Amino acid sequence: MRAMLLVNPKATTTNARTRDVLIRALGAAVDLSVEETGYRGHAATLAATAHAKGFDAVAVLGGDGTINEAVNGLLNPVNGRVGSGGGGADERPGLIVIPGGSANVFARGLGLPNDPVQATGAVLEALREGRRRVVGLGQASWGEQSRYFTFCSGMGFDAEVIRAVEGLRGAGFRATPARYVTTMLRHYFMTDRRNPPMTLRGPGIPEVDGVFLAIICNTTPWTYIGDQPVSPTPWASFETGLDLLGLRRLGMAAILRTAQQIVGEPRSLPSGGHLTQLHDEAEFTLTASRPVAFQLDGDYLGEREQVTYRSVPAALQVLL
Numbered sequence: 001m002r003a004m005l006l007v008n009p010k011a012t013t014t015n016a017r018t019r020d021v022l023i024r025a026l027g028a029a030v031d032l033s034v035e036e037t038g039y040r041g042h043a044a045t046l047a048a049t050a051h052a053k054g055f056d057a058v059a060v061l062g063g064d065g066t067i068n069e070a071v072n073g074l075l076n077p078v079n080g081r082v083g084s085g086g087g088g089a090d091e092r093p094g095l096i097v098i099p100g101g102s103a104n105v106f107a108r109g110l111g112l113p114n115d116p117v118q119a120t121g122a123v124l125e126a127l128r129e130g131r132r133r134v135v136g137l138g139q140a141s142w143g144e145q146s147r148y149f150t151f152c153s154g155m156g157f158d159a160e161v162i163r164a165v166e167g168l169r170g171a172g173f174r175a176t177p178a179r180y181v182t183t184m185l186r187h188y189f190m191t192d193r194r195n196p197p198m199t200l201r202g203p204g205i206p207e208v209d210g211v212f213l214a215i216i217c218n219t220t221p222w223t224y225i226g227d228q229p230v231s232p233t234p235w236a237s238f239e240t241g242l243d244l245l246g247l248r249r250l251g252m253a254a255i256l257r258t259a260q261q262i263v264g265e266p267r268s269l270p271s272g273g274h275l276t277q278l279h280d281e282a283e284f285t286l287t288a289s290r291p292v293a294f295q296l297d298g299d300y301l302g303e304r305e306q307v308t309y310r311s312v313p314a315a316l317q318v319l320l
């Protein structure tokens with residue numbers, strides 16, 4: 001098997017020593033070509049060439065942002081036989097994930113250990129046994145653009161928090177779970193809690209307006225606080241369509257009640273009159289009366305007034 005290994009040297013928990021150990025271990029099992037990402041978007045550009053260059057797999061040592069880019073490259077190949085997003089999962093190189101970021105939600109959601117060395121052990125075992133899992137993806141489209149996501153997207157408050165944390169990271173602070181929580185609390189008092197900007201529409205979905213915050217999930221959990229999973233859409237899975245949790249009130253009592261219901265691995269949906277929820281949907285659109293913050297797989301992508309979400313079933317094979 002030939003694999004292209006994309007290493008993000010700037011990812012939170014990736015260091016030179018671990019990287020060399022992992023490269024040696026993986027290189028003993030597959031014919032490996034190592035590429036370091038040098039800038040934002042580089043992983044997508046490299047992964048897009050993998051099919052045409054004859055690679056069977058793209059391995060990523062990095063965080064969720066680099067994985068997202070690699071997945072988008074795989075689904076938008078250059079000079080490949082498969083057109084943009086077209087073709088089945090078995091017509092494009094598979095994905096190998098070695099967690100090297102801060103939260104590693106996609107890797108952990110797939111059941112991989114959060115530690116890169118242990119995860120490499122699990123991947124090597126999967127390679128020996130020829131194991132692979134086919135997963136669905138989400139796709140968000142706005143204006144003329146679209147992008148796939150592996151585990152989540154969000155519009156409103158959660159994307160505002162991600163934007164604020166990215167700002168802090170740019171200033172040299174680390175993205176720890178505590179930093180997310182304190183930023184969220186601080187930001188809560190700054191966000192507009194009076195005028196809900198969003199309306200939810202979709203084929204066969206009753207229109208819902210007055211939405212402040214929408215979390216769209218392709219799997220469970222949505223994120224982790226340390227070792228604790230957070231699952232606002234507990235029925236979401238890689239094998240079904242997209243799930244959504246929308247908040248129509250941002251009062252402290254309502255937020256605390258919902259937070260209590262979604263921390264951990266709840267089996268039932270959160271409850272409350274301020275919530276709107278979707279499960280296993282193929283398509284829906286969020287329209288906003290003012291530009292709202294937008295994030296995809298934990299990457300802040302600017303402010304948008306309309307985003308359409310689609311489920312892309314069985315889009316990608318993951319070797320694990």
Ligand SMILES: Nc1ncnc2c1ncn2[C@@H]1O[C@H](COP(=O)(O)OP(=O)(O)OP(=O)(O)O)[C@@H](O)[C@H]1O
Pocket residue numbers: 008009010011012013037038039040041042062063064065066067069100101102103104105175298299
């Ligand atoms: N050499 C580089 N310099 C700066 N940014 C890079 C480089 N290579 C990749 N990136 C960008 O860094 C961003 C974050 O990287 P990544 O997700 O791998 O790690 P992380 O942020 O530590 O993890 P997490 O997403 O779990 O927080 C990605 O969006 C990627 O585009």
